[in-house]
Amino acid sequence: MTSPQLLLFRKWEFDGVKVNDPGLKSVISLKPTVVPTSMGRHEHKKFMKSRVNLTERLATALMHFGKRHAKNTGRMGGKKARAINLVRAAFEIVALETGKNPIEQLVRAMENIAPNEDTTRIAYGGVVYHVSVDISPQRRLDLALRFMSEGIRETSFSTRKSVEEVLADEIILAAKNDTNSYAIKKKNEQERIAMASR
DSSP states (O other), rough: OOOOOOEEETEOOOOTOOOOOTTTTTOOOOOOSSSSTTTTTTTTTTTGGGBBBHHHHHHHTTTTBTTTBBBSSGGGTTOHHOOOOOHHHHHHHHHHOOSHHHHHHHHHHHHHOOEEEEEEEEEETTEEEEEEEEHHHHHHHHHHHHHHHHHHHHHHSSSSOHHHHHHHHHHHHHHOOOOOOOOHHHHHHHHHHHHHHO
């Protein structure tokens, strides 16, 4: 007897979703789950967040959603169930608008948003230089999630759309590599600054 297939929110399957970016293959986890929550089991182990399901990581990033410059306060601070419901509703919208698997759309979005270069400060002889550096896969994904959640936070403050619609739009635009996406703009800006610092 075969075990039943685990579908995300009992709707979308993980089978067939592949990570095309070789740099992100090791850090994007697509481990099948019904409700994306690990109860923080990875918390105190180094690099274990790379084994946490990507959908859960997105929901966790969205929990930082308080006042414009105080991210852990307000209506979303610490409310994980609410964040997961928000992601579920956004996935419904993505599925309706694109007709594609929203998990795959999210993976494509993360591949397009993740920057390859950043700048670091090096002090040499009392002078501070900004030098371009390559980014590790783990940080690339962390930055991609940060850019997306920041974009949703900023956009939802200045529009009548619901947060779910803003998240769905951001995923769709980022998956297409559309420059109207806040996260794509942030990534391009970061890479442009890094290129100037080479």
